[in-house]
Amino acid sequence: MFEKALKGNNYYWMWLAFLGFFVGIAVICYLRQYFYGLGLTGMSRDVSWGLYISQFTFLVGVAAGGVMLVLPYYIHNYKAFGKITILGEFLAISALLMCLMFIMADLGQPLRGLNVLLHPTPNSMLFWDMCVLWGYLLLNALCGWVILTAERKQVAPPKWIYFFVYISIPFAFSIHTVTAMLYCGLPGRHFWLSAIIAPRFLASAFAAGPALIVIMALILKRVANFDAGKQAIDKMVTIIIYAAIANMFFVGLEFFVGYYSNIPGHYHTLQYLFFGLEHHGHVYNNLVPFMWGFLILFVIGFFLICNPQTRRNNDLWLGIGCASIFLSFWLDKGIGFVLGGFVPTPLEEITEYYPTANELFITIGIWAAGFFILTILYKIAIGVEHEVEA
Amino acid sequence: MDKKRRDFLKVAGISTLAGLGGTAVVDRLVSGTHPSVANASGGHGEEHAAPKEEHAVQEAPKTGKRYGMVIDVKKFQEDPALGERISRACIQAHNIPEFPEKKDEIKWIWMTGYENAFPEKSTLYKDETTEEHQVPVLCNHCDNPPCVRACPTKATFKNKDGIVIMDFHRCIGCRFCMAACPYGMRSFNWRNPRDFITEVNRDFPSRMRGVVEKCNFCAERIGVGQKPACVEACGDTGAMVFGDLNDPESEVRKLLKENYTIQRRPSLGTHPSVFYIV
């Protein structure tokens, strides 16, 4: 089916070239980092994880978000999602590949990555994260491919594939739960040490993932003559609304616990993220604009996808609304959550993190590589769709 | 079609249950690494009396030893130059690089403010000594080390003498241990350290870029019957005393019996093996 990705109009090739350009820059930047070391990033012994791991964390959520299509379609037989379930599965594949690239970019000794398999360590959450991420990636690749092939041949998918489809549902939940467990099981990092991290991750994932799928469906409608169907889009927006509310509710609970209990460890990071934290006469606040951006974008996006005028009558407003929600939750989880957790340090000092240009270009390049893969996968899926229709 | 759908639902139910079961297994595994009996946490001084529990992740056979250290903060106040001496001794013994930029910093043992070392023990009105003097901090060689729990390759592990140690050959540089250490005692080789080692000790290797490092309680020295470099640098001041916490006759245990001591963040249940006389 790959030949479908080899035929496209000029815009298709221009878009791929555009993404390829950033991938190329990232490759050069990565080689620089590979030969110099991670010192080329803005990370330090105090903020030992930076953009790479925070993007990884967010993208695991995007990957898990695809299950919001798979679950209603296969468990509840919600037919309207039939056409776009493949979009969710393919989004999961490209998001997971981005995750793996971010992990590799973050390793100090990438060539030793296989040590995780050679010396399996079940007490490490990273080991389990590797298991579920690879598992979910393979499941999505398998299910997506088999079902798409069957659709192309216009036969029913083989029965055995449903076993893997159903397995993939708990896997989707597990990838983000285990990713949350990377953080919420660490003693002494108060901001992360909260039982609500896993549900909060899932909630923001189930908003951000479908939001991206809606954006993609709206774009595909314009550029690829692929109509996901009004009913499907509308149902997805409903899912996004509830998941987004759940996420904000959980964020609010964190605020209540932190500020009402007034225990310094519980509110210091929130203070740092949203208002700036004073320490020895200096106010540290480099993430404050991002966090307020998170709140403002949420309000804008929420209004746009709730208000019937903007939600149902205008694709552009709906797209902007979903993009706002996506960006908002990216700021929340892809920036604030991971970077904020390192402030203050265990030695009650504050080190602020600023990514370097090299690091930013690698990050942008991995995102571009992900969208490159996504474009090709969607091209194949829609090519098959058109072939069947024709 | 409907019948088929019902079959799907059955499979779905079973696989979901399997998924839930899987999470339970994970939870079991995680909780399995915690001490089965909670030690007297929350408090401070008492803890040193009960370090006998054997738990935490372990691969080497136990010798029954648990090396630990008692640091007399007063001695460091009496001799302000002592702090510099011990960290220099460590830097020389272990080929620790000294970078011009703070961002690249690597340190094993260093002096820090009392409130930085013991953030839970802050007071509004500090006595003069607390305000002015510094205390040495180093890896606590916890009996229940969170870093060992986090490491995905067993590159950091607790050895048979209770020392939490790094296998630099195996470390993949994921820095999970750095996030897991609640004391901030781990450093990462952000760049090649070779050119930044001022005085080379040819009996001990350096590190390569991309691996995590930290205090190893001088495992290479105590393995051949010597004292840790920092303890040796203290001379006979008695500012730092090293020994087996599981041996009731050892000097460290004697000191613990005679003095009121505190540990860093005992409420986290890591059971540090470094004690401070304040």
Place this chain on the structure above:
Amino acid sequence: MYDSSKIIPGLIIFVLFVTIPIWYNHGDAGAAPEIKLPQDAKACVRPTAEMRASHMQLLNQWRDEVLRDGDRGTIEVDGKHYKKSLMLTCMECHTSKKQFCDKCHDYASVKPYCWDCHLAPVE
């Protein structure tokens, strides 16, 4: 086959290209390196043939015994005790990394990472 006139020559060019090292060296492996053995030491911890074939396994075994198991027991050869250490035992006799290690490793094109951390004797 469609486009066989393009595919077959293409395949041949590809095969020739990836086998360049073989054509270039035309089966000649080059002269095996001569290694300078230590002058003053007569015996090694293991027989020469065994060391030649499996010194890397031995080093890994020593590494794991010393570091991971904390077993710092010595090895006795002809009444002399040796530590299990690359820097403090091997390189005591084989005083030149360039003459001893690198010669063969370069020839065999292997790049062990020992010396990224361990300090080679001053030459």
